[in-house]
Structures are given as C-alpha cells and as structure tokens.
Amino acid sequence: MSVKPAPRLRGKDLVGIDPLSPDEIQLILDTADEMAEIGQRPIKKVPALRGKTVVNLFMEPSTRTRFSFEVAEKRLSADSLNFSSSGTSVEKGESLLDTAHNLEAMQPDFIVIRHRHAGAPHQLARALRASVVNAGDGAHEHPTQALLDAMTIRQRRGRLDGLVVAIVGDLQHSRVVRSNILLLSKMGATVRVAGPPSLVPVGIEKMGCEVHHRLEDAIAGVDVVMMLRIQLERQGRMNFPSVREYYDFFALTPERFKLAKKDALVMHPGPMNRGVEIDSRVADGPHSVILEQVTNGVAVRMAVLYLLAGGSGEPTSD
Amino acid sequence: MTRVQVLDAPGIARTLARMAAQIVERAGDEKLVYLIGVQTRGVPLARRLAALIKAATGHEPPVGALDITLYRDDVGPWRTAHLQPLLRATELPVPVDERVIFLVDDVLYTGRTVRAALDTLMDYGRPQAIRLAVLIDRGHRELPIAADFVGRAVQSAHAEDVQVHLKECDGDEGVWIVKEVAG
Numbered sequence: 001m002s003v004k005p006a007p008r009l010r011g012k013d014l015v016g017i018d019p020l021s022p023d024e025i026q027l028i029l030d031t032a033d034e035m036a037e038i039g040q041r042p043i044k045k046v047p048a049l050r051g052k053t054v055v056n057l058f059m060e061p062s063t064r065t066r067f068s069f070e071v072a073e074k075r076l077s078a079d080s081l082n083f084s085s086s087g088t089s090v091e092k093g094e095s096l097l098d099t100a101h102n103l104e105a106m107q108p109d110f111i112v113i114r115h116r117h118a119g120a121p122h123q124l125a126r127a128l129r130a131s132v133v134n135a136g137d138g139a140h141e142h143p144t145q146a147l148l149d150a151m152t153i154r155q156r157r158g159r160l161d162g163l164v165v166a167i168v169g170d171l172q173h174s175r176v177v178r179s180n181i182l183l184l185s186k187m188g189a190t191v192r193v194a195g196p197p198s199l200v201p202v203g204i205e206k207m208g209c210e211v212h213h214r215l216e217d218a219i220a221g222v223d224v225v226m227m228l229r230i231q232l233e234r235q236g237r238m239n240f241p242s243v244r245e246y247y248d249f250f251a252l253t254p255e256r257f258k259l260a261k262k263d264a265l266v267m268h269p270g271p272m273n274r275g276v277e278i279d280s281r282v283a284d285g286p287h288s289v290i291l292e293q294v295t296n297g298v299a300v301r302m303a304v305l306y307l308l309a310g311g312s313g314e315p316t317s318d
Numbered sequence: 319m320t321r322v323q324v325l326d327a328p329g330i331a332r333t334l335a336r337m338a339a340q341i342v343e344r345a346g347d348e349k350l351v352y353l354i355g356v357q358t359r360g361v362p363l364a365r366r367l368a369a370l371i372k373a374a375t376g377h378e379p380p381v382g383a384l385d386i387t388l389y390r391d392d393v394g395p396w397r398t399a400h401l402q403p404l405l406r407a408t409e410l411p412v413p414v415d416e417r418v419i420f421l422v423d424d425v426l427y428t429g430r431t432v433r434a435a436l437d438t439l440m441d442y443g444r445p446q447a448i449r450l451a452v453l454i455d456r457g458h459r460e461l462p463i464a465a466d467f468v469g470r471a472v473q474s475a476h477a478e479d480v481q482v483h484l485k486e487c488d489g490d491e492g493v494w495i496v497k498e499v500a501g
Contacts, residue, residue, distance in 0.1 A: 030405075031405050034408075035405070042442065046389060046441070047389055047437070306388075
C-alpha cells in the first residue's frame, strides 16, 4: 500500500528561499491562501499556536515587516515579545549569539530576526533549538516578502509558471530582489531585472535572470512590474547624479507602464518614494496591488509560523 | 484485515433521506436553516441534505464548509499529531448570526472534532442554535457531546476504523468497519 507522504517543510527554520523546494513553496502559498480568510472574520484569531512564544528580534529599523509578523503571531494566538536593538544589551556590546542564547534560555519556540548582516539568521538557526525565521538579512534574503509577492501574483493570475516579471530599481542593496529571483525562477516564471549600472551587482545574471539597463527594455510585454525602493539612507555615495535624474530614467510613469501587458500588475515592497522610483498615478492606479501585498504579508507569515510549528525539527543544512 | 460493510450506496441515500425529513420536521422556521459541513466529507453530505430539503420544502437552505484544523486539540502544545495538517477552505456564504445551524459530519467518534467545530463557529458569530447531524455514530465519546440526528449507530471497537467513502471525495460510495488483524 503506497501512502503519499503529507506535504511539509523539511527544515526547522525559514532562513531563505534558496533552501526551499518548489513543493515547499507551493505548500506555504496554499496554506497562506486559507490563512487569508481569517483576516476577513469578525473574530480574527484562531488558537493554532496557543502557548507558543515568538521573539521578534529586530536589529534594524522596520515598521511594516515587524507589524506584519506581530499581527500574524496574534492571529494565531502565539505570545510575542519584541526586542529592538536600541536601548538594550546590544548597545552595550553583546554579540548576536550571546543575545540569542540569553533569549533562548527563556524557551521561545520561534525567533523572527531582522539583521543588517547577511547570514545572521543562519548563524542563529544553527545554534538554537527554536525555529528561526529570516525577516531580512542585509542585502541577502527576505523570504517572506518574496512569498507574499508570489501569493499576490498567484491570486491575480492563478499561476506563477510562464509569467514574465520585471524587477526595477536598486538591485545592489535589495534583499527583496534576491529572494524574488530565486522564488519566481523555482516556480517557472521568467525574471528580468533593470537598474542603473551602478546599482546592478556584478554576476546577478548567474541567479537566472535577464539583466537590462533601460527600464523600457525590461518592462516591455511583462505580466508584472515590481518596483524597488531607492534606499536613500544607504546611498552614502550616491550611485546616480540626482533623484530627479533617477526619476527621468527609471521611475515607473503611466507612459512607460503602457509598455507592459495591458492587464499587468504593479507591485512595490514599500515603503514607496513617490516621485522617485514610482509615479503616484501608477502607485494608486487600477493596476496597483501594493496594498494587497501588505494584506497578504500577514497571511504568508501566519502560514510560515504554522507550518514550522509542525516541522520535523531537523536543523537547516545549507 | 477484515472489512465489514455497514452501508452501501442505496443505504446511504435512504439514510440521508430520513435525516433530511427529520431535519425539516425539527427545524421550525425553515428560512433559518443553514447546513454547514465539516471538511472534508461533511461538506458533500451537507450538500446532499440541502438538495433533499429543497425537494421536500421548495426552499433551498444555504450550505457552508468549515475547516476546523486550526482549532484541533491534537496539534499545538498538546500535540499528538506529528505534522501540521493541511488547511482546507472555510466558506460560509451567509453569516451564521441568528441562524439555526445544522452541523454535518460523516462520523461521530470522540467528539473532539465537534468541540473544535463549535469553537470555530462561535468565532464567526452568534447562531441562534447549533444542531449536530452525523451519518455514523460509532460511540467512544471522550467529551459530553451527542448528535441530534444520527443516520446509523454502529458498534465499533477502538482498534477498528470506520471508513466512509463518498463519490464526491473517494470515487466509490459506502461505509465499512475495518479491522487490522495482527500478524
């Protein structure tokens, strides 16, 4: 008698899209679709993670992602503790690992971490018993963002396979673009990226995407246009002459958006710089799904926490 | 493995017809009737009952689907299930408030599924009443829960498995008591 094994996540952690199989991505997206319904109920709370403790360890500023994780944790009835780096032991020089070991001594089940250094979540995942969820590590990965983007595209298009997605903007500093290239190409979509040469990392095409240096070339005929934020705070040395100059060449304006498919979607991971990378007429226009992305972020994070709670407990190997 | 058939396809049809008649008789104001099936096999059973009620009264009650996974007591801190079960859709086409809900499931056993279903429903609103209709009651309750409408009560041992197959989910149709023979 052959019994089909129940789908599940193999690892105890979600450190990135890279270690996930297409089946695991599909499982998270399917679960998230059902989780979304909870947000429509009069009582937006289910007891699934009652008695579980989540530590939100945000070592870098974040509003949207931190709130989204907190809402997800509360909707599943988990207890959440928020830890931010200012005014804490981190300022007193404690190492990340020492901080994490101290937190683990309080028996949390999950640690959600945002850190400015790539690989910080992986380090914790190896060292701790708790499930570690990467909420953004340096310019490396932001897996729940890519999952919520995929969920939003799938809701609108019914599939990911065969679609063409253009990602435009600051590719150099973006963890969103890395996670999205990995996820979309695993799921059978084609990814084109575009940005000024000074903001396109060397070798990005090896991740399996087409590289363009003109926005117009990248978005011609695509199903989805995903605009990235110009991270003004990270432009210590400006990589382009002026914000105005950037707008002239790389902003998504209504005229340029006409080059995409007639029913193309406009996405942005937020927060937006209106009038820098995106024109308000597009951001607020009928093709924009930017606020759906925010709503779906909660559902995706609920799905990830729920599925990891039932995981096999094997440490992530990568 | 021994497999004893309790109901065949015509037997299921006759049983559901009787249950539908009892529901109509007990319902009072038929406009308040709302059938909600527990995922997975409760859902087609609720649909069949709704069709039978429509044939008898001319009024078709709404049918909903309820997924109780997130309310189960064998996951989470008291976990006995090894893996998180897959979520299925909850679809309630009209609000539950002020309705008389007929909760429909295939097998009533420990009562834990019904407990979870009651908690789930309460998070959607305040029904006027909730009644329980099951195709099979196999006994061995672990909670103080009883069905209002029972298609067939069967004697079963803990070690036995009661299998309900419906053509909508399984392709074939019937109810069996299955016993794994050791060795």
